[in-house]
Amino acid sequence: MSYWERTRASRELFEKAKKHIPGGSAYSIRYFEPYPFYVSRAEGSRIWDVDGNEYIDFRMVHFAAVLGHGYRPVIEAAREQLEHGAHLGWCNEWEVKWAEAVCRWFNMDMAKPANSGTEANMYAVRLARAYTGRRKIGKMEGGWHGGYDGLHKAVNYPYDKPSSLGLASVENIVPLPFNDLEATVRIAEHEDLAGIILEPVLGSAGVIPASEEYLKGLREFCSRRNIVLIFDEVITGFRHPGGMQNYFKVKPDIITIGKTAGGQYFAGAGGVCGDREIMSLLDQINRPEFWSRSFHGGTYVGNALTMRTGYVTISELEKRSDEIYPYVNSLAEYGRKRIRGILEETGFEAYVTGLLSMFGLHFTKEKPVNGLTAERTKNRELGRKLFYHMLQKGIVYLRPETPHFALSTAHRKDEVERLLKEFEDFIKNSDWKQLL
Template identity: 35%
Template structure:
């Protein structure tokens, strides 16, 4: 690593001594000291105590402007005052009732109207929703196989933990990738039934479907992959998938766990392509754990007690349902989302101007309330293989300088992206860009000290 990085790391460790202590205590009782592997990073994870508006405070009392927003959950920002008020009242009247809550159908109706779906089933996490979606697709079609895209992430479910972040060595042919399990403990038989295609390559999907189409229950994708940075679908790609899924009677599933909070009506409305099923989570309940599968009546109606299982003790509990209603009707309104998108655009343009001025090898990709910077010589990141051209060393330098200047630019990983909330201000964006300007100068100088690996 560079001398600048070493100096910044020293500073980071001086500012975050309490996190280091907590980490040392945590590893005694929890592997790697975190309860979601993605929260771990070197030299130790940061531990936080408080969030309010666009701000976060770590255990050492350092204040940050937060653009991670819990991996895109908090488009409403931290503890939005409207939500706080509503939740106080809810907590006083019972948080879980053990029977269906009287307002669940109201939120289901709001979802149906806003996201143009027929029916909804609630759960708690994104991973549950995607696991249910593929179960429904299998039950509806009577088929076994699922087609997913290399680099897309859909949560913990074994069938979908395939080719999430495969190394180049294991990934195989770029157009017809290997099926690479993303964890030990996943059965070979399960992996075998998850086919993998490259994102943005319709021809490859057609070829795979020509061989396996009649066995494919569902095609699942993030309409904007946000677990390999920020990848936009090429014009016609989503529509092409729609046509292929229809041709083979496979269920087209948009995993909108992230994208549902990036545009008012989600990605399906933004791109004007209608999936058969959609999954949502993260942003819809303003920070409370609520997820859902929604979609066409004929598929959703296959969920019959004793026939197709859908269950969960915490499903549609009053806390999360109330949070969902308040968030979607009073906080993430059309106007508020439009304003957050304007700020996201200001951030994206600011990044681009700085890149143009300094001529550093980097590109910005964005839409809606999110986007990212990729440190790469590639012209565009369009799939997992082009994402692999992103340089980690420069990104690490970017992260550490951002943190040391009081900005969490995104979750800790070059495969993540910023989220702008309805509580961010222009001043927050300006501060973020000010720090990026400083980083770009370092990166420019670094090109002499540590040349970037050529994109292949």
């Protein structure tokens, strides 16, 4: 049965959506031709659309759901907090417990919640400027830090094009080449940078890890030049105990978090944590005049629902750490190795990237080590072809042109095997050769 036949209710919803939502979807990345399916429920590693079709989900709430969909301790905490009040407009005990848990997880001194990863990055950049008295911020080509004007440059390839209409403040953004320390330093040392922000594993560009040498070199350079080093760990922060800063043993000055930090499923999920010297610039007690501190706040910041579910999530990850991370990491590594084996066996030119419980697939003619090498030879049509093949087989992920896969505790080995079987079938039996 074709996609059109299987998803009639989704098609009807999309036609309605186009009348009232620009582009027919709340977030453009969720759209694909001819129209997206609309999800009605989720459980474990599975999602179901409004037509009743079931899918194995490797998107997992944009990589947030390390514990899978509908994780019961989190759901029960949310249900109980809804009874007490989701947001109270006053300080609540859960913001304190959440901050303690975040600081413990990342071995940082202080933390403040934010409403999203985007907002966390916005406040982190402001902190870097407040601390140094400088204005410019370095960020990686292909790095995505949310829709904030102050970081919305060199996000999409080609990097010399504006990343959006209506941007007003991109002149203070300095694009840097990820994983090329010599070039990064050469560019950065001629700029008066307040901070450098990066994802230790480039997310949007295709799950590309930084090299340890690159991160350590960047740390040394930033320390020498008094530049605030910011790790955007919105995606990666809870994919390893202590985040990527603990995995690579490179400590930034500020870490930004989101997604998983707010209970995996809830809005108001973001935060900034760092050392006491920098974070004290947010302190309204010791800096009572508004012009003497860096502003941070908002109506839903620290709401009880998100703080409680975030605290429960972090506590579960701490408590079950020895069980969770070896399991999900081994599943992902198995997938990566098997895909590489299929590519070697068939002579198909493509590359697998990733780290721990995440991986990406690149239909490129060169090994992707940063945004540029992941994009300039990319076969977008081949990526779309694979996406529709998988969609027909009930397997979904983020996103058609650059496949990203996230594993959770809810995934089973037979589900990964199913992904591998369909990938092998696509490579060996489909008509992809006409696209080369």
